[in-house]
Amino acid sequence: RFATLTRQPDDPLLRIIGQHAADPRTNKIDLGVGVFRDEEGRTPVMTAVKAAEARLLTEQPSKSYLGPEGDIGFVRALATLVLGDAVAAERVVGLQTPGGTGALRLAAELLARSGVERIWIGSPSWANHAPLFRQAGVEPAMIPCFDLNTQSFDLDGFLTGLGEAGAGDAVLLHGCCHNPIGIDPDAAGWHAIASRVAERGLLPVVDLAYQGLGDGFDVDAQGARTILAAVPEALLAYSCDKNFGLYRERTGALFAVTPDRDSGATVFSNLLALARANWSMPPDHGAAIVRIILEDESLTAEWREELETMRQRLESLRAALAAGGRIGTIDLAAVAHGKGMFATLPLSPTQVEWLRDRHAIYMAGSGRINIAGFNMAAVQTFHEALRDMVAK
Ligand code: PMP
Secondary structure: OHHHOOOOOOOHHHHHHHHHHHOOOOOOEEOOOOOOOOOOOOOOOOHHHHHHHHHHHHHOOOOOOOOOOOOHHHHHHHHHHHHOOOOOHHHEEEEEEEHHHHHHHHHHHHHHHOOOOEEEEEEOOOOOHHHHHHHOOOEEEEEEOEEOOOOEEOHHHHHHHHOOOOOOOEEEEEOOOOOOOOOOOOHHHHHHHHHHHHHOOOEEEEEEOOOOOOOOOOHHHHHHHHHHHHOOOEEEEEEOOOOOOOHHHOEEEEEEEOOOHHHHHHHHHHHHHHHHHHOOOOOOHHHHHHHHHHOOHHHHHHHHHHHHHHHHHHHHHHHHHHOOOEEOOEEHHHHHHOOOOEEEOOOOHHHHHHHHHHHOEEOOOOOEEEHHHOOHHHHHHHHHHHHHHHHO
């Protein structure tokens, strides 16, 4: 049987991690992997998370099974935090998932089960979006809608692309801090997208994986809230892996907005059945930590402050990067339009390779950089490397 399989390519980002680790040059810069880093290049455990873990260690009464819905206290606390009052509580159901990826996978399977055949995705998008939906039986349809030279989102192009969508199709939207581009619609853009989605009868799937790392915690949820408030049915895949620094703990949730309580119960029963057949129950630890933090005012305040420090670090690194101005044909100043961890620079694969070989600067072949991979000195090194590149 296995002889029928064909060899799959390595994950290119994992290859970059390996190459970076093996590079003996001490001035090497890693802009590849999408994790937050501090000025020293570390990805520390947040202090509020450590405090919640300590509490969990002494106070957790049992490790007996929960259920396919996971930690319901976590799901409730998160729903309040993320949705605000955008949708009436009786129209929302939710369950814990293994990370944002698990939430997206469950969303995709629910769509497939509901007869949705196609999902529209602005392109480029997170590299896992298209394969994830395709493997669940929902065909991705890409809408090219970013201009790397001007670092801008082409709202008209995106809306025109959605004009081709049929009623019953789904559309994927990055809630904030777009990965890999870093450019989000502005408030007016979100309203225009919400109207188009509603008038064409599309089912929006909002992927919110970086709340708090863009403009601020509440502002970052506004796009998602605008969309969810405009339609009878929607899905929201949420990840706590970046904004709580929980990455390997695989902490996330999927929320479904439904027309009424009764249809919500039906949707929820399907989500439980799908979760049961996939992973039975989600891993507990990360969600328990988030619940402990969100149910405690002082831990919540501590976490919010740490998150805000992370956000400000990204903002100041982005500003420092943008201060490089125009280098050859690359307008770094335009990077200031973006937010969050990522930007994608208009670099060719050959230029990306040259920067790696000549200057020990590692980034995805697409030109995507993780801004948190810089420190202030590395930004200057990067500017110099680009000047060297365009001078040759
Ligand atoms: N959506 C986007 C846009 C992401 O960038 C990521 C993580 N890279 C995820 C979802 C998945 O997050 P998680 O690690 O929680 O599965």
